[in-house]
Amino acid sequence: MRAVDAILIALVAAGAGLGVGLVGLLVAWLTRRWSIRWQLTLVATVAVLTVFGGVLAIAWLMFLSGHDLQVITVVTSIAVVVAILVALTIGSAVVRWSGAVQLQVREMAHGGHREPSESGPRELRALSVELAETQRRLEEAGAREARLEESRRELISWVAHDLRTPLAGLRAMAEALEDGIAADPHRYHTRIRTEVERLARLVDDLFELSRIQAGALTLAQEPVLLGDLVSEAIAGADPVARERQVHLGGQVEAGLEITADPASLSRVVANLLMNAIRHTPADGTVEVHCRPAPGDVRSVDLSVSDGCGGLDPGDMERVFDLGWQGSAARTPAAPEGTHGADSQGAGFGLAIVKGLVEAHRGMVWVENLPAATGCRFHVRLPA
Ligand SMILES: Nc1ncnc2c1ncn2[C@@H]1O[C@H](COP(=O)(O)OP(=O)(O)O)[C@@H](O)[C@H]1O
Ligand SMILES: [Mg+2]
Structure with a gap:
């Protein structure tokens, strides 16, 4: 074949191919909303017809004999049928695979669960895995939401309970005083004051919590010497510890300083100390330690350990x-003669600790001490 002929054939074939291709694209655009089955069929058909269009054009240029053209026409017709069949088969499979993903989405919407599809092309499998992952995250979020909702409901009934019991006591004592039937009016007055203080603390805690939860907490950050802060907290807790015969001790590394809101931080340490003292039997020890966080010199680790005998692993997440408040019954009225700050709270103490620590971009967690002697609460704060 002469070079000129070869070039001419290539040009004519390209022109015919372009023509068929453009028509194919137009049809694809017109049928773009049809099933992918038809798009695939179209691609296969266009491929075969491009060949046939080229052959026809070349026959028209008289490079092919009439006999050759007939042979090629028969072969091409069969090729078109085969191509269409293959395309329809693959198309049906794709339709089936995407149907499986669709089913997965539908079940997801109804809260059902379906393992990611293992068959189908890589993209569809990836999509299916992604969907399963999304569903898992949705389920987690749903469970968290339900837990929050549940604890909010519980909280309201607990607060109502925690208010009702002391209020009933207060009313009874006030009535006894009013009627002059109180045997020991002084004792009644003391108890009334203790109860009122406890209620005021409860309301303060609630107020603090709502500010933390609303993100309305304004931290007055300044350099804080942890040695001083811990000493003050220990001095504040000392009367309670003495009364309960609990030894208070600890160690703060000299010169340890962080930037924090001193009032909030004092409250964190005081809450942890009060809890530790309350859960430690007489003659036990409560210790506060403060040191640079191991492995991260830009954070400090403040810990309070007690002799509570260890927490149940299941409780450690919930404290x-x-x-x-654990399995213990809800707050009884404060026992007589207890120091005000010592009486049991309403289960808000550690939630406040956590909220305040997190507002400082810190973390708080609890671990059990070896041999189930007690537990240790850790506060990690950026310096
Ligand atoms: N140091 C501790 N040792 C053992 N258990 C603790 C300690 N601190 C807290 N807990 C448990 O966690 C619960 C919640 O503590 P908290 O939020 O301070 O509420 P409250 O002190 O009002 O009960 C407590 O009721 C107790 O069961
Ligand atoms: Mg507490």
């Missing part, structure tokens, strides 16, 4: 939940 920071709002209103959670």
